[in-house]
Amino acid sequence: MKRIVSLLLALMTVCSMAVFSASAAEEELPTVVSVKVDLAGWPGMYGGTVAVVYAYDADGNDIFSKVDWSITDEEGQEPSEVYIRNKGVWVDPDAKPGYYTLKGTGRDGRALGEAYTTFPVLQGSGGYISREKHAITAKAGVGGSISPNGTSSITNGNNQNYTITANNGYKIADVLVDGKSIGAVASYKFVKVQTAHTIEARFATAPMKDPDTGFSDIAKSDYFYDAVKWAVGSKVTSGLTETTFGPQETCTRAQTVTFLWRAAGSPQTNSVDNPFTDVKRSDYYYQAVLWAVANNVTNGVSATSFDPNVTVQRDQVVTFLWRASGKPAAKADLAFSDLADGAFYADAVQWAVAHGITTGTSSTTFAPADGCTRAQIVTFLYRSKN
Template sequence: DATMVNTSTFKDIPAGYELVWEGDLQINDGWVWVEVRPVEETETQSVTVTYWDTVNNKQVGETFTIEVAADATNLNTSTLTNIPEGYELVWTGDLAIENGAVRVEIRPVTAPPVEKTFTVTFDSNGGSKVASQTVKEGEKVAKPANPTLSGYTFEGWFVDKALKTAYDFNTPVMSDITLYASWDRRSSGGGGGGGSSSTKKYIITVTCGEGGEITPDGGSDNEVEVRKGNDQTFRISANNGYRISDVLVDGKSVGNVDKYTFKDVDEDHEIEAIFTRRAADPSDSGTDRYLNTKDHVQYMTGYPDGSFGPGQNMTRAEAAQMFYALLLDQNVPHTVSFSDVPADAWYAEAVNTLASLGMINGYPDGTFRPDAPITRAEFCVIALAFAYEPEDFDCNFRDVSTSDWFYDYVAQATSYGWISGADRSFRPNEC
């Protein structure tokens, strides 16, 4: 008695076709007319995707392909489901498809720093007990009250059991340490063999010029007392904007060293540190051989819509154009080019000229990435390329390591007073 048949019961729809209508169809004289139509094929294109670690400047994982619409010009990061473990996207949203490929920039996920602590133990060598202290990494241990020992005078804390090197309580703690008490037997006050057994001590007079410091500094008397036969080490450091010019020991130069040790002391000595101000003027560092540092020229402009974009990140191309505008001689043969810098681009002349001078560099894959925001480290390296001096400079930023490719440049810029970090961080990879 059925008068209708539902399309859900059809199991043999011809390949390459789809139903025009779905649902109940009328049965006429035992027949059902089922309308079908060819399935339209959607054209697609294959896009090659590469994950690139922008912090360590290397590819992560294997290149793979993904299918997108044939007319697609962008790939949205929401379609990426295989981001390497331990990484996060630098940019999210649409990424431009160029020559059938997309490079997805990623960076390692930074774990929160783990606060380290160390234990400083005090060995009283027979004296009254002194409690150990737990100290955070890089902080100084609090000097405890002097222990006591009947018949002896406490002389101080030493880093070795032989009691040869006194401990400097201004030293940042970077590991577990044990300090040892030194004692001097008091004089009996009698004659003959009952006299004092005190160890002979000598004085090292410390003089520190303006622009730095010597540790230990001898306190208000500028004198450091050393027991006969012991060693005494002094550390010399320059303030920002200064450098160690010379160190004099007993009136004789030992060079611009940052550490000096008196060995097996058996007489009084003197040590003096001399500091000089570093060059902070471009002319003093040789910058004016390349850049016009005398005339006021227009080296920065705004955008065609009349805005300047002060809150926007400066791109690598814009940075190159800025330094190029200051060159004394812009007529430089081009010996370097980049695959992503078209010859007719507004920044091409600036980028290729500075690259040919060795002032800027691209990436191992032959690109320059002109539209990428320039990082603080990259900008610092370009600026110092015009004023670099092959000397050793100290850098106290906690996020800049001596193994970093930009370390020498950041250290020199810090010494010049060009850059600073209120919280002792430079944030080299930020824009």
């Protein structure tokens, strides 16, 4: 009996010593006061840099292994595709892109205050989160600039905008991205940069725009300069493009009667039936042709044809103008060897020369069958109005 009691007492002593020893050896878990994701850690599996996770106590000690971790997406859900692994953030390739919140809790369950951080996940990033930097080298040729210029260091997944500007007297000829042409664009945006790139802007000389008309093919020294300013200002015609007037382009019969009609104030004519099979109500010159017929400016090339798209001749233009002005009588000393007696345009030429509307193509020729250019037509109109 004494032997059994002695054994029990010995066992109780050992147990109490074990409990005491365990209690004495138990370490008090520190409170987590800060958490961060370092996006510049060691080399990752895809050649980038991995995201390293840290947790710190109040003394600044790294206590990662003494913290329980949770990751939530922007909707507060815990994703299965993004999680902590080996002190880094692991991302499956099919993870939803966006910003995630990483939170650490001390294993004793104490409150952490601001002990959390957010980090980005890129589309299809896979593996460890990479935020390495990539070089984009930009350069511009003679005649313009690109901004920013030189080499820029862009964080992986970020965007970068570039603006291309041509100098006075130049235009953007082409922009090359990674050596491939993307056209004469004025800006370009690299989206979600994943690798190094190059961008190059090239320029070409361009005619200077006239500051008053905005046209690069019009100069103050041109005989038709004032006429073009008047025609554009009076909405008789605009340019062929925003920057060109096309003074040497020939005009069609439809364009010519439209110029005349607009110069007359664009009156609507509904009392005249359209006799021409080649003029439709949907044509921009429809009302102009009806006005020309109603005012005996022209009767077409036949009873049923107007030939709207045929180049107008010089003899036709002065005749249209003369008739639109009321067929005034005028005489001038003419020395044109190509002016046929009794020609339908003879009186119109007399009037045009007498009023300084035209002096012919030379001192001895009028060139009645020559096509009339846009510069000539607006000049004739301008002189007849002024």
